[in-house]
Amino acid sequence: MATATFSPHVSRHQKEILNRILVTGIALFVVILFLAPLGYMFTTAVKSDSQMSDPNAPAYWPHSPMTITHEGQEIPVFQVPMEDGEIRELGLVTRKRTESWFIDPDNPEAGEIHWVGNWRQLTPVYEPDAQWQNFPVAFEELNFLRLLRNTVIIAVLGTLGAVGSSLFVAYGFARFHFRGKNVLFMILIATIILPVQATLIPTYILFSRIGWTNTFLPLIVPHFFANAYNVFLLRQYFLQIPRELDEAAMIDGANPLRILFSVILPQSIPALTAVSLFHFFFAWNDFFTPLVYLVSRPQLWPLSVGLQKFNALYGRQPNMIQAGALITLVVPVVVFFLAQRVFMRGIVFTGVDK
């Protein structure tokens, strides 16, 4: 029984290490699978057109057809099946429909090699090569700066309106007592389940009557009237701020507006940041509303609509599409990684307390 008294101690420690390796390994594996589509996006974005259209081209990494310089000219290199069954990589010098002349890149002095067959049916030789110029091209074709400007205008103004108005409304719900307040708050929360479609048509008709369709206004103005998510989150936060602070300010003669701006607001920066980020991302990502109101005015498209139209237009050029997608991701990804702590905490705050 000597081993039995010895092994439990070691095996518990070993078991812990083993568990750590196992769990972290699983997590790593899932991350790789989970983020693999981003890998596809990155690698495809820098692939050449010829790699995209050639089924025999290397699948994963960006390659482009290899060329060599022969007598001052760039000539392509192909995989040429020779009569003895060997496949040689040769540069194409003279091309004709039924016969061609090649040169061996490793031994150009040996002279031209005659080959019978249609050179168009040959597979090109690929070498690893990233087409960085896809990005400037996609940037131009996408009209990225215009899309970005439109998106920023819509998102920034909408966020200002949504957060500013929600600040007021949340303060009203958090600090004042009056009859019917609970019913009103319940109605506010109930609007979460109301589908946007249920209000869209009359709103659209109204906006088109007053000439607001094909402008940014329908995407911005309605946000100036607060919304359930923002009010809920801010109100929860305000309820945690001690009332004594309000009351002290009130004794000093401050009216509620002053209290809101000088007592509540400075205390609520984390919540306001979270709400601003939520709305900013919501407005940035919104596709349905701009599609409804701006579809016939490409000059005003935000990134979401612009990228969708780009995707539909460049269906045969996945490399261009992925380059475009990557360009549109830069801003949200940077903002997310800068603000992820505030952001992720805010989600938990809204999601769990309900």
Next chain:
Amino acid sequence: MTTLDRVEPPDTAAISSPVRARRKRLSGKERWERKWGLFFISPWIIGFLAFTLLPVLATLVFAFTDYNPVRPDDMSFVGLKNWNTLLHDAKVWKSLRVTVTYALLAVPASFIFGLFLASLVNSYFLVGQNIFRTLYYSTSMIPVVAAGVIWGGVANTQTGWLNLGLEAIGIKGPDWLNDPTWIYPLLVLIGLWGVGNLMLTLLAGMQGVPNDVYEAAVIDGANGWQRFWRITIPMITPVIFYNLTLMLIGAFKYFDLAYVLKNGTGQPQDATLFYALNFYKNSFEYNLMGYGSALAWVQFVIVLILTLVLFGTARHWVYYAGERRS
């Protein structure tokens, strides 16, 4: 809802709180509170009337007309015509089937995957918990149109990594984007990219379970699996309930990905003709806004019924910290 109780404490709290008792006597103070309270919430009241209540009612009115934005002055009331068309419109029934099919696949898949990720990043054995949380969450930040564009590439049969990956393990992948059956698993898969919110709320729920409950279970001899099903899951049912409600409502709003992947055509064979897409096509492509209004109201009623049913069942399975709510 728990939060509503917190706003207006029950009578016992009013008696015990001296501030509140004093307020009862001061009706001037009450008027003052009312004035300022209404002042501060007025933006929402105005917005609610102008952009929610009136439009919802107007939608109902338009549902009895043949309003067409191309010739708005020709509008006339057509009685029950739109409702009758709707009942016999094969596209409407198809779109309902599409929406329900998707929801039946996506909701369980999201919960299973969300619970899996939440348990993983909550695990004591995981090295670098915060990094993994951020990484799993990060895809939720990708704008839905970009996600659709990326996955449209990943799922394409020539150069997409999905089928290349399957091929590597010896499976010949289907034509995800053009097969009316396989498009659903693809949509569910893309949906899992947005599982971050679910993961974080489930995680917070799990971390809120008191440790002594687990300790008591360990003493009683419960293994890890039993602890998960008998303690963790019941204790996080409020989070599950909240997310389930949002997901079911979301299914009837599902639009963006269906539109991006198939350019709004509803292909293959109307397999991506979600309810909201059918609504959009009728209202804004065919300009049948009267009919669209009827579709919108049906959607509203379905969502309302779903929500009420969910809330009705809640007291049988949702656990609120020791108290059963009715």
